[in-house]
Amino acid sequence: MNILVTGGAGYIGSHTCVSLIEAGHTPIVVDNLSNSSEESLNRVARITGVQPVFYKGDVRDEALLERVFSRHAIGCAIHFAGLKAVGESVAKPLDYYGNNLGATISLCRVMCAHGVKRLIFSSSATVYAGDNELPLRETSRTGDCSNPYGWTKYMGEQILRDLTVSDPEWSVVLLRYFNPIGAHPSGLMGEDPTDIPNNLMPYITQTAIGRRPHLNVFGNDYPTPDGTGVRDYIHVVDLAKGHVAAIDYLCSHTGAEVFNLGTGKGCSVLEMVKTFEDANGIPVPYRIAPRRPGDLAEFYADPAKSLAVLGWQTRHDIGDMCRDSWNWQSKNPKGYRE
Numbered sequence: 001m002n003i004l005v006t007g008g009a010g011y012i013g014s015h016t017c018v019s020l021i022e023a024g025h026t027p028i029v030v031d032n033l034s035n036s037s038e039e040s041l042n043r044v045a046r047i048t049g050v051q052p053v054f055y056k057g058d059v060r061d062e063a064l065l066e067r068v069f070s071r072h073a074i075g076c077a078i079h080f081a082g083l084k085a086v087g088e089s090v091a092k093p094l095d096y097y098g099n100n101l102g103a104t105i106s107l108c109r110v111m112c113a114h115g116v117k118r119l120i121f122s123s124s125a126t127v128y129a130g131d132n133e134l135p136l137r138e139t140s141r142t143g144d145c146s147n148p149y150g151w152t153k154y155m156g157e158q159i160l161r162d163l164t165v166s167d168p169e170w171s172v173v174l175l176r177y178f179n180p181i182g183a184h185p186s187g188l189m190g191e192d193p194t195d196i197p198n199n200l201m202p203y204i205t206q207t208a209i210g211r212r213p214h215l216n217v218f219g220n221d222y223p224t225p226d227g228t229g230v231r232d233y234i235h236v237v238d239l240a241k242g243h244v245a246a247i248d249y250l251c252s253h254t255g256a257e258v259f260n261l262g263t264g265k266g267c268s269v270l271e272m273v274k275t276f277e278d279a280n281g282i283p284v285p286y287r288i289a290p291r292r293p294g295d296l297a298e299f300y301a302d303p304a305k306s307l308a309v310l311g312w313q314t315r316h317d318i319g320d321m322c323r324d325s326w327n328w329q330s331k332n333p334k335g336y337r338e
Helices: 011-022 039-048 062-071 086-091 093-113 148-166 200-208 236-250 269-280 304-310 318-331
Strands: 002-006 026-031 053-056 074-079 118-124 171-177 179-181 215-218 233-235 255-261 286-289
Touching: 002 011, 011 026, 011 039, 011 236, 026 062, 053 062, 062 093, 074 093, 074 236, 086 093, 086 148, 093 118, 093 148, 118 148, 118 236, 148 171, 148 255, 171 236, 179 200, 179 236, 200 215, 200 269, 200 318, 215 269, 233 236, 233 318, 236 255, 236 304, 255 304, 269 318
Parallel strands: 002 026, 002 074, 026 053, 074 118, 118 171, 171 255, 179 233, 215 286
Antiparallel strands: none
């Protein structure tokens, strides 16, 4: 099947292209490269032997999407494209609402025009309210998001739910990611933030390789075993394979359905640092910094529904994530910008 992958040159998108090709699908990528590199798609080709078809452009450009759908018999779309930095979303809310919601609406308009009604939406665990009991289930309360980025995912989900109500031929899967880390085991692909990392693992690897003087650990007085925040980290390769499993579901169901993609296990910041040091024999200097506003003590998934319905579960542990992250960073000290 030809699969439109918006944001397919990004971290999760490029790894998903590999999994799609390995499963016999053909990814058609649209990406404006605002926070990604076309080189990632060359790496997809090196791993799989297949060069993804690539269109450089913004998903809000409906004329571009029209050309893509006219040239390729698209069977399904996976919608990754969007701005994703939590802190930046607080500083630039109009950019985030305009980009993330606008891209989703434009994509769906063009899909409707071409009779393509299967969509996988890249959502986030940030849609869950902070007062839920753990672990977080798909039925846990959503809303009360702490930042505009989270609200764009929440609103994106609602837009797509409303679409499936208005047209029962639509099939939409909403995938709520927890904390993707790791890299392709080949070391050819990985997370490559263009600015100061917003996520823990690239900050650890950049510190380990000397690009950062130390890791900032935001708070060590949380009610957790070691006082640092606990999150559900998932290997990006496992996450990518979750999208392949969702395609099979789309082809036999209609309506909107939501699934958590996580391991179901929490890992603290200091536990991650120690695992990384033990797995790779590399020290990671760190300093304790004040808590960040809005951060929760613990946050992890119940992925039971994904196993029961999609037949999907994670295969990689924290040690794998740490080894693969360092393998990528050590082979690519400057990421894709060598």
